[in-house]
Amino acid sequence: MERHYGMDWLRIGAFALLIFYHIGMVFVPWDFHIKTAQPMDWVEIPMLLTNPWRLTLLFVVSGYASRALLSKSTGISGFLKNRTSRLLIPLIFGMAVIVPPQTWVELVGKHGYGQSYFWFLAHDYFRFGKLDGIVMPTWNHLWFVTYLWVYTLALALITLIPGADRLQATFDRVFGGGRALGLPVIFLLITQFWLFPHQEETHDLFGDGPAHLQYFPALLFGFGLAGSRAVRDGLTRWWMASTATAVACYAVIAGLLVAYPDFSFPSHNVTIVFRLAREIDTWLAIAALIGVAERFLNHDHRWRSTLAEATFPFYIIHQTVIILVEFWVKPLGLGAATEFAILVPATIAGCWAFYLVGREIDLLRPLIGLKARGQAAKPSMSGGWIEDIRARPDVA
Numbered sequence: 001m002e003r004h005y006g007m008d009w010l011r012i013g014a015f016a017l018l019i020f021y022h023i024g025m026v027f028v029p030w031d032f033h034i035k036t037a038q039p040m041d042w043v044e045i046p047m048l049l050t051n052p053w054r055l056t057l058l059f060v061v062s063g064y065a066s067r068a069l070l071s072k073s074t075g076i077s078g079f080l081k082n083r084t085s086r087l088l089i090p091l092i093f094g095m096a097v098i099v100p101p102q103t104w105v106e107l108v109g110k111h112g113y114g115q116s117y118f119w120f121l122a123h124d125y126f127r128f129g130k131l132d133g134i135v136m137p138t139w140n141h142l143w144f145v146t147y148l149w150v151y152t153l154a155l156a157l158i159t160l161i162p163g164a165d166r167l168q169a170t171f172d173r174v175f176g177g178g179r180a181l182g183l184p185v186i187f188l189l190i191t192q193f194w195l196f197p198h199q200e201e202t203h204d205l206f207g208d209g210p211a212h213l214q215y216f217p218a219l220l221f222g223f224g225l226a227g228s229r230a231v232r233d234g235l236t237r238w239w240m241a242s243t244a245t246a247v248a249c250y251a252v253i254a255g256l257l258v259a260y261p262d263f264s265f266p267s268h269n270v271t272i273v274f275r276l277a278r279e280i281d282t283w284l285a286i287a288a289l290i291g292v293a294e295r296f297l298n299h300d301h302r303w304r305s306t307l308a309e310a311t312f313p314f315y316i317i318h319q320t321v322i323i324l325v326e327f328w329v330k331p332l333g334l335g336a337a338t339e340f341a342i343l344v345p346a347t348i349a350g351c352w353a354f355y356l357v358g359r360e361i362d363l364l365r366p367l368i369g370l371k372a373r374g375q376a377a378k379p380s381m382s383g384g385w386i387e388d389i390r391a392r393p394d395v396a
Helices: 005-024 041-050 054-072 075-098 100-111 117-123 140-159 164-175 179-195 209-225 229-237 239-259 268-296 304-332 336-360 385-391
Strands: 129-131 134-136
Touching (some): 005 041, 005 054, 005 268, 005 304, 005 336, 041 239, 054 075, 054 209, 054 268, 075 100, 075 140, 075 304, 100 117, 100 134, 100 304, 140 164, 140 209, 164 179, 164 209, 164 229, 179 229, 179 268, 209 229, 239 268
Antiparallel strands (some): 129 134
């Protein structure tokens, strides 16, 4: 595959937005592991700028990256081996080492847990059960890694279906032109607005049907998009229209929250307007961002490769840094504005330290999602991705 720098930048930006979103979770009234002393309703308005589409975008760019990785792998077995090591090793490490401080802080702050962190780690965290309703051990924010690995397995099975060679041509026909804007919106309105209007995401993998209905198709779309010049051209052509519509939808969302803080909508009709605007915004914001990436960001920069490599380690560590820093500064009574001013640079510094130290130590690299030193990708030697996979002897 041709390297697409615009999608690299979009992936970097998507994870950067996720980090800032989780910082915002400290200050918004919504449930989180730790909160500032006085959460503020107005914070919902900037949070809803990215809330509808941030996770779906992550799966779209992950699908695109999966296609790029598959094109450089030695068949399906090589692809799965690479994906499994790059996802499950950091997941297990994260659940055992990175996530426990988050759970301990939540127990101390919300449930009056009185034991030290090291006592908690030795006696409670690995109970494989619940304490005060909190499942342990757990993956917390690393649920995304679990879902991505499961979706990768499903994706690999799809590529082995007889006739899979024709799926790319079907994708091009279905989503070509402006249909890449409208059809996903219709799908979201059917699944998220009509069929499952009141079901929230659980992130427990087996009881999260509406989330799977949204995120797995998003990953498949990203996978198909990576091989479709026609669909990318269509999204580029319509980027201004999709941007304008997404902005209009956000204006509706923000206006309703200004009028009715903390979702205190006075009627069912107002709730319907809010939810319609949210679902439409979910896809058209993503379509706009892809179009912008195609139109303006498809060029390299000396920082791109470093930032692209750092993205996954940043994701692994960022929420633990946020929660621990807030746990330390909250008792000081500094106020929300000062806490925010501390959290942002402290989180960025903590993420960079985690990445810069981890990348230099060979033993740590696979634990934080980085390739082993000297590991080179093996390029594809044929034109078609399905034909190339089936021609490899290691597929059998």
